[in-house]
Amino acid sequence: MRHIKKVIIIFTFCFAALSAESQDTVSAKSVEKGAIDLKSGNYKDVLTSFFQLAATDLTGKNKSFEFKSTLFGIKLRADSTLIVDTNFIKQTFYRNLQFEMKLNVDNNIKPQTFTAGIKYALLNRRDKALADFRGKEIGDRIGNYMKNIEQIQVEYLQSESFQNKSSEDKAQAIKELDAAINKFHQDQDLESLPKDFEDFFRNFLKANSYTVLQKGIDSAYKEIETKPLWTVALNSTTNNFNHAIDSVSFETVFLQGGVSDVFEGDVRANLTYKDTDSANDDYRMVFNGKAGLNFNLFKDVKTKKSLLEIKPQFEYNRILKGLVPNEEKERFSANAEVRIRITDKLWIPLTVKYDIKNKNLFGFLNVAWNMDVFKDFLKGD
Amino acid sequence: MLHKCVVARSFQLSNFCIVNKKPGSRKGNRVGGKNKYFMITLKVTVNGGKAPKDILVHIENLKNTHDISYTKPNSFNQDHDLPSGEYVLIVTGMNPNAVGANTEISITGDFSTAPVPKSPVKKATQIFSAAFYFII
Numbered sequence: 001m002r003h004i005k006k007v008i009i010i011f012t013f014c015f016a017a018l019s020a021e022s023q024d025t026v027s028a029k030s031v032e033k034g035a036i037d038l039k040s041g042n043y044k045d046v047l048t049s050f051f052q053l054a055a056t057d058l059t060g061k062n063k064s065f066e067f068k069s070t071l072f073g074i075k076l077r078a079d080s081t082l083i084v085d086t087n088f089i090k091q092t093f094y095r096n097l098q099f100e101m102k103l104n105v106d107n108n109i110k111p112q113t114f115t116a117g118i119k120y121a122l123l124n125r126r127d128k129a130l131a132d133f134r135g136k137e138i139g140d141r142i143g144n145y146m147k148n149i150e151q152i153q154v155e156y157l158q159s160e161s162f163q164n165k166s167s168e169d170k171a172q173a174i175k176e177l178d179a180a181i182n183k184f185h186q187d188q189d190l191e192s193l194p195k196d197f198e199d200f201f202r203n204f205l206k207a208n209s210y211t212v213l214q215k216g217i218d219s220a221y222k223e224i225e226t227k228p229l230w231t232v233a234l235n236s237t238t239n240n241f242n243h244a245i246d247s248v249s250f251e252t253v254f255l256q257g258g259v260s261d262v263f264e265g266d267v268r269a270n271l272t273y274k275d276t277d278s279a280n281d282d283y284r285m286v287f288n289g290k291a292g293l294n295f296n297l298f299k300d301v302k303t304k305k306s307l308l309e310i311k312p313q314f315e316y317n318r319i320l321k322g323l324v325p326n327e328e329k330e331r332f333s334a335n336a337e338v339r340i341r342i343t344d345k346l347w348i349p350l351t352v353k354y355d356i357k358n359k360n361l362f363g364f365l366n367v368a369w370n371m372d373v374f375k376d377f378l379k380g381d
Numbered sequence: 382m383l384h385k386c387v388v389a390r391s392f393q394l395s396n397f398c399i400v401n402k403k404p405g406s407r408k409g410n411r412v413g414g415k416n417k418y419f420m421i422t423l424k425v426t427v428n429g430g431k432a433p434k435d436i437l438v439h440i441e442n443l444k445n446t447h448d449i450s451y452t453k454p455n456s457f458n459q460d461h462d463l464p465s466g467e468y469v470l471i472v473t474g475m476n477p478n479a480v481g482a483n484t485e486i487s488i489t490g491d492f493s494t495a496p497v498p499k500s501p502v503k504k505a506t507q508i509f510s511a512a513f514y515f516i517i
Contacts, residue, residue, distance in 0.1 A: 085427040085455045085477070128478040129430030134454075142434050142508070146473045149510050150437050157441050157469050167467065167516065170443075171497040174469055174514035178498055185506035210508075217507065221478055 063109070066102040070095050089130065096121035100235070114243070117235030125227030126257075131220070138220045145208050152204040153177065161196040173197070185210070226257025226264065239275070246275035263295045266311065276322055284322025290315045292335070305344070311337040315353070332356050416464040419517040421490030423470065424458045424501075428485065430477025431455070436484075437474065443467040465517055470496075473510040486511050493517060 072094040076082050082091060102115040133139030156162055156177070165173060176194045183189045184201075188210065193201055232252045239246040249272040257264040270288040292313020296306045318330040333356055339349045353362040425436055435452040438459075442448055444466050453459075476482045487501030494516035502511055 083428050085429075085431050088429070089431055129482070131433050131478055132431060133433045133475075134435070139434060142475060146434065146437055146475070146508065146510075149508075150439055150471055150473045153469075153471050153510070153512060154439060154441055157443065163443070167494065170467070171494065171514045174512050175498045178502075178510075178512045181510050181512075182504065182506060185508055185510075214507075 063107075064102050064104045066100065068098055068100045071097045071099070092130075095127075096124055100233075104237075112240040113237050115235055115237040117233055119231050119233035121229060121231045123228055123230040126225055126229050128221055128224050131224055133220065136220075138216050141213060141216060145210070145213055148204060148208050149181070152200050153181075156197050156200045159196070159200075229253075229255040248273050263293050265291075266294050266313065267291045274322075282322060285320040287318045287320055288315070290335075305341065307341045309339040311335075311339075313337070328357075416466075418462045418464055419491050420460055420462050421488055421492075421515075421517065422458065422460050423472075424485075424487045424489070425453070425472060425474075426456045426485040427474075427477065427482075429479040429482030432474060432477065432484075434475045436472065439471045439473075441469045441471070443469065463517060465493075467516050468514070470513045470515070471510060473508075474504075475508050476505065478507075481505075484509060488513055488515065490517065 072082070072091050075091070075094055081087055098119040098121075100115070100117045100119065103111055104113045104115065106112050133142055162170065162173060173194055173196075176192070177197050180193045180197070180201075183192050190198075190201070230253070233250070235249045235251070236245045237247040237249075238244060249270055251268065251270040254267045255264050268288075268290045270286075272286045272288070274284045274286070276282045276284050290313050292311050294309055294311040296309055298308040299306050313335050315333045315335050316330070317332075319327065323329055333353045335351060335353045337349055337351045339347050341347055354360070355362075423438065425438075427436075432455055435454050436457075438449075438451050438453070440449040440461065440463070442463070445464075447464070449461065470488060472484075472486050474484055476484055483503050483505040485501050485503050488496050489500070492515050494514075496513040496515040498513065500513060504511055
């Protein structure tokens, strides 16, 4: 019970620290939330946008609680103006640098080991928040649409029907026009258009289909999602008796999408150095490599959120040094990882591994969800 | 072309011009010399990433030909000295690709009729256009 309290205190401290928002704004919060919601589970595991808190291997003997954040996510808590474009574009380094903390606990939620690490995206071409369509074909189409929608309003302002209105009526007409154009861009609703503006707008739509433009924009963003992402990470873990560092690992991950965002190539390599805890200076070094394809099987049509993903992959494991008796030097397995999105914030990844040589089947259940769930829980919502 | 740029001013990274109506426009030609000028400040703030396209601004003077049009590549804070009169200001742009991304638009100044709709406004649609009516 004491250990459960410790875990709760540690994580409550994390939430409290992150909730200490000196100048936070609704904008910063909503952007943060949106970026988390839209990412595929596979991408989210590699590089988070702001914060991610996860509980993993809940069905196993060794559970863990994990916290990830980019340096930008932390800086944003102290200075909400960083979300403004002129500041945001200068934060590439901080947005590509992620740190992680992981508390491993045993079956009785007793803390065992603590892992800390940093990760940096050497190559990140899939940052849609920095998309720039200037000088591109889709950019020209968007530019024409924007100019035309401005022009149609100017023509309306110069029309007799508008010019003959009283000042009060003009103000009211502009208020209605503004709300109607906003409504149209939200859900293509034309019902709320002011009557004397309706003809102007319908003529505009004949030459400027927003639906067609929207498809072009969606397609341009999907192309960005297929761009390469390459990260390197360094992690260290303490042991459970004197809390000294006894394990260091280096990992690199490369993601590259296909012709659409339906699948992406996923290659990972990990080299781990671990103290054997024996009296001599022996250590153990393990190499692990994985290569597979992550498929987005279902996406929500409206929100574009990934709902179901499957990642078939091959995994190679080799003990480079420190082989223990009766242990295999290398293992080759075929894996399948299925991720199901239960709610906006809750993913359930299920991993199945098949040991090709020994014909053994293993299964692991992980649950990962972002911090808002915990915040709501702590508030008693 | 309806608008013709006649004056280019020194705004870096932007195009800025006063536009005249085409010949035969219903409007008069020039504001009288006795007109008082008032300063209004337009502030546009893009939140959540980079604006994928330039932001368009058009200030329509409803009583004469001295309209203003310009573009800006990102967030800005722009002062305008305008003769007294009745105006509609239109800001058109595109928000960055993040669900919570938005653009906040505010107009401040010495108005005899304050901007309608009330400033500031926050536009969160992918492409947006905001219009304000005011008298100075």
